[in-house]
Amino acid sequence: MQGLSSVGCRVDLCKSVTTTPSMFYATTTSKYDGAIMVTASHLPADKNGFKMYIHDTKYMARGLEKEEVRKILEDAEVDESNDDDSLDPPPPPMVVDFVPTYQSHLIETFRRRTSRILPLKNLNVVLSTGCGSGFIVSRVFRDLGANVMELDAEPDGTFPFGPPNPESKSMMRRTIKYCEQVGSVDLAILLDTDGDRCGIVLRNGETYKEVNRNRLIALCSQIILEKNGDSTAKIVTDSVTSINLESFIARAGGSQVRFKKGYLNVINEAKRLSAIGEEVPLAMETSGHGAFKDNNYCDDGTFTALLVACFVAENNSKGIIEDFEDAGxxxxxxxxxxxxxxxxxxxxxxxxxxxxxxxxxxxxxxxxxxxxxxxxxxxxxxxxxxxxxxxxxxxxxxxxxxxxxxxxxxxxxxxxxxxxxxxxxxxxxxxxxxxxxxxxxxx
CATH class of the missing domain: 3.30.310.50 (Alpha-D-phosphohexomutase, C-terminal domain)
Incomplete structure (x- = not known):
């Protein structure tokens, strides 16, 4: 913050713990030219680093590319001290409470999408955030009408139950066990440490089934392709997806494009195809990173979870990826x-x-x-x-x-x-x- 201020930037510090997608959203507004999230994602604390976003004219915001980060690091190694006394003193950093702005953005977005004030009315939702930053979105689900039960909501960087990761079998089991104890849960949402990935648990009669990896891509494809209605639509995924996923997406009315592992690789391929005229409504990795075209290709775990929650509320859990075959x-x-x-x-x-x-x-x-x-x-x-x-x-x-x-x-x-x-x-x-x-x- 001192470094940015010293070269004339106005720097705001987010008052509380927040998620990576909220920083992406900050850069889509007219108030900020860039945003930085300090996080190690689901990795240990010694992997803390920066996720950096800048304003983009086409997609509103985007993350910095590898080559751009490399250039920044190369420039940082060159000592170019500025001794110009004519520069005005740097403005002091301001502390701002940006979380309510991001929460309101999601609430209004899904009210517009569903044309309903309370699209999640009476839906019983468990929000499992593993002591990460995802707890900040509980207000979003409540304001949209859901009955929210929070699991491991208190932020704790030591992660007593393991780093929150929607792919983690232990986090999934812990969430399902909680659903069984509480009873009458319609939907559980697992968010990773910094909120850009999600996993889902769906009620299946008297039991609960996990929906992550291939199944989550299948569910999001079903939702978006039903709305899209375009048989030429493409879903971009990473390289390790199931054989059955390709046939499922085809039955749902689209086609799968398998690209490289790495969520930015998947997102950038979706953008590339979109730029040459292809219809690509979704880019999603098996890790739970999901980026929708109508959300500016931001990999926002909460946006994905809200999309699923609205679909479940509307369909009462019926007809949801029923014909997706799991591998033995x-x-x-x-x-x-x-x-x-x-x-x-x-x-x-x-x-x-x-x-x-x-x-x-x-x-x-x-x-x-x-x-x-x-x-x-x-x-x-x-x-x-x-x-x-x-x-x-x-x-x-x-x-x-x-x-x-x-x-x-x-x-x-x-x-x-x-x-x-x-x-x-x-x-x-x-x-x-x-x-x-x-x-x-x-x-």
């Missing part, structure tokens, strides 16, 4: 690269070996539409596995989907043999998860 087995396995080895070179060795061997394995075929890593369909098209490097961490990831756990184990066993042979006895990877499918609970 679905898992992401992570091979941790030890510090003494290079992740990229190991991946190249592994991918080269798999490419060489796959052609001779019955039922395995390369996916010609894949944009990153290696994606191979298995079991004559009923399953797949994909191997790629993590965007940030020293990890080589294997996403696998199969008709049954036994078929999944067969694929993993074959891949493991290929990897071991390719590395010629060297053990740079941790194979424990490949051996036994260890989940986050150690089971």
């Amino acid at each position: 087995f679905e898992e992401e396995l992570r091979m941790a690269v030890k510090e003494t080895y290079d992740k990229v070179s190991l991946y190249e060795q592994i991918s080269s070996a798999i490419t060489k061997e796959a052609a001779s394995i019955e039922g395995w075929e390369f996916d010609p539409h894949n944009k990153e890593g290696i994606r191979i369909t298995t079991d004559s098209g009923r399953g797949f596995f994909m191997i790629r490097t993590s965007l940030h961490d020293p990890i080589i990831s294997m996403q696998i989907e199969a008709a049954s756990p036994n078929l999944g184990r067969q694929v993993v066993a074959t891949v493991r043999q290929i990897v071991q042979a390719a590395l010629e006895g060297v053990d740079p990877l941790d194979f424990r998860e490949l051996d036994s499918f260890i989940n986050e609970d150690g089971k």
